[in-house]
Amino acid sequence: MVNETTRLSAQDWARAALKAMADGGLAAVAVEPLARTLGVTKGSFYAHYRNRDELIEAALAEWVRTHGEGGLAEFAAIADPARRLRELLTTVVRSVQPLAPSVHLSLLGDRNDPRVGAAIREVNRARLELMTRTYRELGLPPARAAHRARIAYAAILGLLHLAQTDEDPPGSAALSNEATTLFLPS
Template sequence: MVSKPTRLSAQDWARAALQAIADGGLAAVGVEPLARTLGVTKGSFYAHYRNRDELIAAALAEWGRSHGDESLAAFAAIADPAQRLRDLLTAVVQAVQPLAPSVHLSLLGDRNDPRVQDVVQRVNRARLDLLARTYRELGLSPGRAESRARVAYAAILGLMHLAQTDPDAPRAAVLADEAAAVFLP
């Protein structure tokens, strides 16, 4: 019995494009290479998108949804701000995989592209807003909460960068404990 090939969805293509972006930025998104990676013909692509730009827009929209407000909703719902911050830092640090590519860090290489500027700005704003709100609820003044949120977020991005380049990075659990110790007031 011959199995029928699986029909790919537009979201399958967008996810494959995100992996390509993580591996090599926007320049790595090409219809033919993605089709080869997915084991399909280019016709599958054209069933969902008119061109590469539409695919990039869909991939960036998917990343913005999955890494912005939508992904932060569960954390935002945690009533205790200290627990919220601990859980958020733990989740971020545990998600960082040694030597694994990051869409966010790869997009920074394409930061002059208006599409990238928009989505990175929205994701950054959502993350910074949650961190600043958390620090305000922990008793910091609004200005100090905003500053602490930026420092904490910069550290998170730094941990992501180190994970991409440091095969000897400590275990995630150790980093999560250290991050909580450093960033809880």
């Protein structure tokens, strides 16, 4: 909890809104409960945002920044495509935590909101482009690389979905080894 004398940034509020979204979608983003969670008054909110919609837009922009192209930059910089894919799959699979809330999955319930739909499309686009490029660099023809990327990404989202209800999943090391074996072209 933040001390009342601590000044929160707009980004602090956006990150708190993202956590709320992970727990309950757009409906969970409300100023007063967020202020209580952050340990401040709602006046702190109004120092950064005019209204809830601005906060939602900032939170979605933060999610796109950290989970889209910007969040993938370290992987995109890996020159060897096999190593890039292995590290990407290992990192993603190991980050999936049992029963952990997910911004991505929670936002799907609000996908008809134009802001949410655009954010999901942008994150999906960045991830699929990186994976498709990687498969192309591994020697797959363009159409096959795009299909392989889509299937691998669907598997990742499926693991994320399973983690929402699976209290006793297989170990992440075993899953990441299996993912690497399954999705690296032979």
